[in-house]
Amino acid sequence: MAVYKVLFKASVEKDFAAIPKKDLKKILKRIEGLVENTRPLGCEKLTGQERYRLRQGRYRIVYSIQGDDLIVWVVKVGHRKDIYR
16 A cells, blocks of 8 residues: 655644644644545545545545555545635
8 A cells, every 4th residue: 555645735724724733633633644644534535635634533635645656635624614715
């Protein structure tokens, strides 16, 4: 199985600043798991986009996969109400 590299869009740093540390640790652990399994149990493909959504508690992680380059781009992390605005 291929090992992917995880990269973060610059705006994700701002997303992380708004999340409490205890929740952020869980989110980062969940993102770390994408290195070996880009489509873990519970992930959903977003309609009309080449992106996926993964839940971690009340937060959502939105990411895209570049299979040819073995890269996962984390594009948005936030509270479920804020993700879809």
